[in-house]
Amino acid sequence: MNRTTLSLIAGATALAAVTGFAVLSAPATPGADTTAKAAAQLPVERTSLLCPAPSLSDIAETSYTSFTPVTKGTGSGGKADLRVAPQESKDGSNAGGGKGKGDGKSGERKTEKPVLTPKEPGKPVTGDTSGAESPALVGTADGRFAPGWTVQETTEVAAGTGRGLQGVNCTAPDTSFWFPGASTAADRTDYVHLTNPDDSAAVVDIELYGKDGALQSTVGEGITVQPHSSDPVLLSTLTDEQQADLTVHVNVRSGRVGAAVQALDDKLGGDWLAASTDPSGSLVLPGIPKDATSARLIAFTPGDADADLKVRLASPSGLITPAGHETVHVKGGMTTAVDLGDVTRGEAGSLVLTPTDRSVPVVAALRVVRGKGDKQETAFIPATRPVGTRATSADNSAKGSTLSLTAPGRSATVEVTASAGSEGGTPVSKTYTIKAGTTQDIQPPVPSGLKGTYALTVEPKSGGPVYGARTLAATEGGVPGFTVQTLPDDRGTVAVPEADEDLSVLQK
Template sequence: MSTRRGIRIVTGARVVAGAVVAAGCVLAVVLGASAPLPGIRNTPAVSTVSPVPGDTVIVCNGSFRALGRDSVRAEAMVSAAGPTLTVDRTQAEPEVAELAMPDVTGGAGAQSLTGVVVDRVAPLLSASESMTVDADDMRGFAAAPCREPATTSWLVGGDVSTGASDVIVLSNPGDVPATVQIDVYGEARAASTAVVPAGTQLGVPLASVAAGEPRPVVQVTSDGVPIRASLQSSLIRTLDPVGIDLQDGVTGPQDRLTLLGVQASHAPGDDATAVVLRVLSLEADAQAVVGVRPVGGAASDVEEFPVALTADVPAEVALSGLEPGVYDVEVTGTAPIVAAVRQTVRAGTQADFAWMTAAPEIVAETAFTVPRGPSATLLLKNNGAADVSVGLAGGGEDQQVLVPAGSSVSVPVRAGSSWRLSPSGPVRAAVTMVGDDADAKVAGWPLTPSAVNQQPIDVRP
């Protein structure tokens, strides 16, 4: 009997222990369900990379090309004038490579300048060229900086009407050929292709790709290697030459464009001698608002007017009511746009013109040169809400220029000089060169930031 009783006691103890364990499990499940679950947090890995600079390469256009001087071959091009080159020589001498100019008789001066990287630092390199032509079929002054090549450029300007002799200039400083696509926007679309050999410059008459277009805008796209695309223009009215120009391509459409240093002068009253804005909206109909303000003027001095834009069809507006002076032109679109302004100056029976393109934002030290020629001015525009101080070093002097918020200033700069521009905040800048009352000369171009000043890049997997 004692054995059986012992067995019962052991069995009962097991039952009690099992019940306790089961109750504990239930309690643990209940408490676990009511307790907050541990979260899994994954912070994305971010790596900040400073691009390794490459050699700085800029391309100079060289000779100004003239069409129609050979009565047998009207399309043949000859050199109308050679450039005077101004190079920033505050650092090591750049390496120079001459570009072949096989399609222009007497052509010279097309070249690439290379600033070589030293100790992972690329030099700030700048150069500019200017030329004056005084012939029976061509007269005027043209000037432009030497620019870095690009894979895509927009040429907003040019003319194919009677008396115009415009040439698209394609310069390939690379070691391999470039296949270049030329797309013309106008009342009808057109396209053409050109192959530019390595180390070569070629000219394409604008009339050959944009025949019949009164307001052409040209997109130049390079495959294989970046090129420099520019537009050389000359114009004859009746029998009188009325100017030449050298215009650079812009990088691409934007919602807001700033064009600086636009010259307005007295004109007889026709649109051909007024300030003329050409603007193109890409891919979509858009509404643009054009604001015009004298340099240094207050916000209340802005005159604004709307312009309706049809997708892919350039529009042109004459700003013929401006009083003589220097102006900033702001163009804001409801879709990305490209634009440029043609300005004309007169002195007696002489005339000259120049296209001014939009100025990009500059946030870091930038080098620029002013070529030889008439009086030159640096225009600075601050679109921000805070004042910006701009350091200018060059021309034998250093100075600080205050650019008020939302306003612009002008600073005289000496022709044939080299400069460094160092802003404390974002600014836009352009150079203009204008002759006196007895000498009709005008040229202008925006300053562009150097590829040397690339900002660090955040890389996320």
């Protein structure tokens, strides 16, 4: 596949951010017509993205794919680009004491030429880089490029720790992130990548929760992430305890950051672990590959109350209860892990967690393995939000992409559109019906005359909520490499209440 080579500066590590902004007029005059008016859904005007430094391996090969779906009402202006982010310590030693080991100028803005610049909405643009020195990227899009802007980072590592296929969507900055599924076991090397997109420093606490509760550590407190920079923190530097299953909470004291966990295994490959959706009483984890040889559920409840969850699998024929795993008990403040084994039994599946009695907020993720023996590879599926208005998936090829959609409640009708290719091709759309309580694996439509890679947009048209995930697969040396990205709403639009100007405020 031909892709423009990116010239990237040496660096280290980071993550992601997507943010929309809207301007509202003044509130309505008191005493006037106060009938509530429905909020208009308008395109976001600005989106920020941060992509983590992809790998510590000298033999890593990384591709970036940027795509903005065409959105009505955006006008003809705007631009988007991705630039190199200044870096902090590559080895995670910043964790001790909370100060970065940069050159003292890591907070300064960089003026290097953009390494990736989309040309028009509706058509992907791609780029490549290689090696361990590929840096984090910081991006901004406005105008017609902002709504639904998506960048996928995909890395192939042929050998060594974390070998296989690793993928992550560059995502939004926030103040709190939950990562059930991390580890400090001897055969794991897990980093938390922190990225600060703003003009002032961010201060972050990294909290770890194991099977017996919080792990005591002061080194994860008060980590400073300089403006417009990225910082990888090695989890094993935060605690002396080796635990196979941890929940990581990134809590931002001041500012905002983007965060993701890079989870690398000595024997089972590795992948990026994206944050679970916010703690909720019911969760959906979509898109377990049908040939998964094992699945491990990791769950955590942040409060003191225990949670009892009903475990069901949304299969192609409906909701079923896995034998021997009808429920899972999650103790308050403690991480619980359950081996579900070959839960899908050769069929498409999504995990649906609901309270057995009272609802207690929970976060969860699945660690999924494909292959056998020394040819195994790992990916993660966090609990996610529904597709909502529209979800976008970049970096698809004619072979190797599988779209998984589930409707855990009511049936739903969904339109899937394949974009033009990055080097040629005509968009194609197809409509699918997902029956209530089922998961359907779809070989997505492919643009006619496809050249290069293409993007998928998923738009529910009727029925109940839909959840989705996209799996990329590429076998190398007999190892079934794969990575799974969930498909939450791409937040391409924002609700803007209709309001009138109140000039009387000028007289007060």
